[in-house]
Amino acid sequence: MRVLIVEDNDRLAKLMAEGLQRRGFSCDIACNLADADSAMDGAAYDAIVLDLGLPDGDGIDWLGAKRRARHVAPALIVTARGALEDRVAGLDGGADDYVVKPIEIEELAARIRALLRRPGPRAQTVIEIGSLSFDTAARAAHYQGNEIDLSRREADLLELLMRRAGTVVRRGVIEDALYSFNEPVTPNAVEAAMSRLRRKIDEAGAGGKLHTIRGIGYMLRETA
C-alpha cells in the first residue's frame, strides 16, 4: 500500500515514513504542495497523509481543489492545529479523517488502515482484520483460513463492522445499512443478528473481538 506524506518538517516526515514502512506501508515524501502535485502525477497512491500549514499554501484548500477536479486517494490530515473549529473545517474541506499532532505512529497506521477499508474507487475486495478476513465480492468470511458460514444479513453486518474496525458503529448506522426503507425493523432485530454473528465468530475461534457499547452500538477490535 502506497502512502504519500505531505509534510514540510523534513525530520518529522522521514520519521513518519520510517514508522509507517515498519508497519508495511511504502511511503513517498513531499515537502510542499508543488512536490505533492508532481508525486501524484507520477504514481497512484492509496492514501495521503497531509499537513495543513505548508509553505506554498493551505492543505485544506489544496485538497478541496483536488477533490473537485477528480477522485483522489482518501486523505488523513495530520496537523499541529488543535482548534476545535479547525477539525470541522478539515472534514468539510474533503479530508476523510483528522488527527492532531503529536500523533502516535500506531494510531496513524491504524487510521490509514481504516481509510483503506472504506468503500471507494480503489477499495480492496478482501478486508483483513488480523486473522479475520472478508471477501466483499464472494461475501465469504474466513478466520485463520477456515470459512465462517454466515447468512446474507450477518455477512453485511460483519462487513460493516470490519470496514470500521477499531471504531464504534452506532446502532442507527447498522439499521440503515442492513434494513431497507420499507422493511420493518423490530426493536431487537439488530441485537438478534449481532448475537448470531457473535456466536459464529466465537465458534470459529475469534472470540472477544466483538464488543457491545451499551446505549451506542458495537465495535470490532482491530488488534487481537
Place this chain on the structure above:
Amino acid sequence: MTHRRSVSRRLARGLGLVGLVGSLLLLAAVVFFYRLSFVDLNANQATVRAIQEMLEHVALPVLVLLAPMAFVGLRVIRQAFMPLEETAVEIEAARGHERGYRIDTSRMPAEALPFTDAVNDLLGRLDEAAARQEAFAADVAHELRTPLAMLSLELDRLDHAEASRLKTDVAAMRRLIDQLMLLAQVDAATAAQLAPEAVPLTDVATDVVSLLAPGVIAAGKTIALEAGAESPIVRGRREAIAAALRNLVENAVRATPAGGTVQVFVGPGGVIRVKDQGPGLSSDRLRDLVQRHSRADHASKDGAGLGLAIVERIMAAHGGALTTDPGGRELTLQFPNNS
C-alpha cells in the same frame, strides 16, 4: 480603627452646624431688635416674653428650614448612590463571566463617571493582560507539539524495553498540552462572547462515548451510555460541553480498575452524570483539584492534570456546575434549568 467617612453623616453634621450658626445669628438679631421693648416690662414678664420670642423667631424658622433640607438631602444622596449599589449587585451576579465585563455607565450620575470609566479602563487592561498570557500559553503548547511528535516517533524506532515507558511519559506530556490548548480555547471563546447554540446533550454524550470507547475497551474496561428517548437541550457551545464530558469520562476510566464499567447517564433535565468504579471523589478533594490549577499550583500526583479545572471552567461559563457524589462514585455536569 478609623471611622469610614459617610456622605450622609457628613451632611447631617453640616446641617447641624448650619442650624447652630443660624440659630446663634437669629438669636443675636432677636436680642438686638427686641431689647428695647423688653426693658419696659417687669422682669418676670420680660423673661416669658423673651422665651416666646426666641421660640417664634429662632427655633421655629430653623426647624422649618432644616427638616426639609435634611430630608431632601438624605434622599438625594440615597438616590445618587443607588446606581452604585445596583452595579455592585450586577458585578456580583457576573461572577464567573469576568472576561469582557464592563460596568454599565448609562445610569451613572455624571459625578461618578470619571470613577466608573477609570474602573472600566482598568478592566480592559486586565482583560488584555489575561488574553496575552493565554495567547502565550497557547503558543507554547502549540510549538511543543512538533518536537513532541518527533520525540514520540523517535521512541517508536527504539527497540528497547525502556522505550515503552518513555512513550507513556510522552503521552502524559501530550495530554497536558492538549488540556492547555483546550483551556486557552475555552477562555478565548468566553472572552469573544460567542452566541450560544442549542446543544442536545444525548448527541454530545453519544459522540464522546463513541470516540472514547475503543480506548476504554483496549484498556480492558467497558463503557455504557444510559439516555432516555428524549434528549435534554441546553444552550451553550457544543465543542466545549463535549470537551468537559470527555475530560470527565477520561478521569473516570483512569479511576476504574480493569474489568470495571464506566457509565454515562444523560438527563432527566440538563444533567450528565459519569459513574465509575473508582474510590469516589469527596467534595473537598474536588474543590482542591478544581482550585489548585486556577492558582497555578503544582501538578497533581493522580494524573488528573488540568482536567477537572477545565471541566469546572467550562461549566461555569455555561452557568452550570461540576458536582460530586462520592457515595455514588459519580461526577455530575449540572446545566442551569432555564437554559
